Amino acid sequence: MPISFARRIQQVQPSATLAVDAKAKAMQAQGIDVVGFGAGEPDFTTPQHIVQAGIAAMSGGDTHYGAKRGNELKDAIVAKLKRENELDYAAEQVVVSCGAKHSLYNIVQVLVDEGDEAIIPAPYWVSYLEQVRLAGGKPVIIETGEETGFKISPEQLERAITPKTRLFFFNSPSNPTGAVYTPDEIRALAQVIEKHNLVTISDEIYERLIYGDISPLSLGSLSKKLLEELVITVNGVSKTYAMTGWRIGYAAGPKPIMNAAKKLQSHATSDPAAFSQAGACEALKNLRMSDEAIMHMCEAFDERRKHMIKRIHELPGVSILEPLGAFYAFANVSGVFGRKIGGIEIKSAMDFTNIALEQAKVAVVPGEAFGSPKHVRLSYATSVELIDKGLDRLRDLLK
Ligand SMILES: Cc1ncc(COP(=O)(O)O)c(C=O)c1O
Structure with a gap:
């Protein structure tokens, strides 16, 4: 008898970013020399002081549920959000999860019901859309392009709001476009958010990776109402500290929302791995060593x-x-x-991606995955030598 799958999984697409990466890795495993621009993670290994903290936690017996360091990590997150983002949260408003992807999943699950709408600016990070669909919700896409720097206007946001809107996803700096909203642009969006009581996820996972002179600004820091009622700040250690494999992300926000997220997580995964929490503690607390490592990585990313x-x-x-x-x-x-x-014949970004991989052995991610069929995403979290090698191949392909 054929297995019948739940509707919620049938309406979801597998992650295209992971799919391209898997295809490129499979080709590499066969001995094919593929240049990979698909990955969404730093190529650096985690700074040594953080690795050592994880090892010490394990050898010291921190191998149980609800890590010994759980409260210490929440306190470190509270201190970080205050120090760097001017966000005033209590520890009980923080939920630490298995990556920011998991933090986002929790929030969407507790806020979006069958038929509810969630506003997502395009190009978007692929999981926003699928997480909304998994909850039975309807993604409402706001289109943007190069002419506005891939950023939405307050008017566009206002027009997208309907009585069914439950959530708005805001992501700056953005994956996939690298767009960064200026403080004034964030303030203008905040006015619409407040006026319509629009519950908003502010995904700030790339906040430390900004080049040039735009300073980051946390949406939740702009007013008491935003902080206490409307904004859920999502962040994590994956990108800033090159800790993608440790799986630590967090969300902080209004108490009722965070309590619901805690309840959901308590039945799904409980706390993340104990040694990962110890590593994240070290990353957030040993400022001198972490800042030095971040500066080194940022300079390399900027050059690339x-x-x-x-x-x-x-x-x-x-x-x-x-x-x-x-x-x-x-x-x-x-x-x-x-x-x-x-x-x-190349008719789409997907065709471009296939030809680049098959004929030039270069892996990029097709824009269709991000709601932008004219683009492809190339990650520059790789060496200058590999950037040259891959771009030489693409140049020869397109000649
Ligand atoms: C915009 C954005 N948010 C969240 C995440 C999730 O990161 P993680 O689950 O590794 O913490 C990613 C990862 O690619 C991302 O690009």
Whole structure:
């Protein structure tokens, strides 16, 4: 008898970013020399002082449920949010989860019901959309493009709100575009959010990866009402401290929402791994060593960013708006559409991605996954040598 799957999983697509990465890794495992620009993670290993803290926790017997360091980590998060983001939360308003993806999942599950709407600016990080669908909700997409720097206006946000709206996803710096909202732009959106009592997730996971002179600003810090009633701040250690494999993310927000998230998580996963919590504690508390490591990684990302942008500008038919944050270049490949390469006509970003992988052995992520069919995403969290190698191949492919 065929297995019948629940509706909620049937309406969800697998993560395209993970799929491209898996295909590239499978080719590499067969001995094919693929240059991977698909990954959404720093290529650096976790700074040693953090690794040592994780090891020490395990050897010291911190191997139980509800890690010994659970409260210490929440206190460290509260202190970080106050120190760096001017956000005043109590420890009981913080939920630590298995990555920020899990934090977001909790929030969506407790707020979105069958038929509810969630507003998502496009290009978007792929999991926002699918998490809303998993909850039975309807994603309401606000389109943006290069002409507005891939940013939405307050008017666009206001127009998207309906009586069924339950949630708005705000992400700056953005994955996949690298767009960073200025403090004034965030203040203008905050006015609409307050006026309509719009519950908002502010995903600040790339906040430390900003190049140039825009300072980060946390949406929740702009008023008491935003902080206490409307904004859930989501962050984590994955990107800032090169700790993607440790799986520690967190959300902080209004008490009733966080209590509901705690209840959900208590039946799904309980606390994240004990040694991971110890590592995250070290990352957030040993400021001198962590800041030094972050500065070193940021400088390397910035150098690679500039190099990759320069090299993308040299590709015929491809254009790019300078990304100012995160570690992604979001290249517009629509100028190549209609051309035949190796006998195959390129009609979409997906075609471009397939041809790049199969014929040039370069892995990028198709924009369709982010709601933007004219673009592909290239991660520059890789060495300058590999950026050159991959971009040489793409140049030769498109010549
Ligand atoms: C915008 C955004 N939010 C959240 C996450 C989740 O990160 P993690 O689950 O590793 O903490 C990612 C990871 O790619 C991301 O790009």
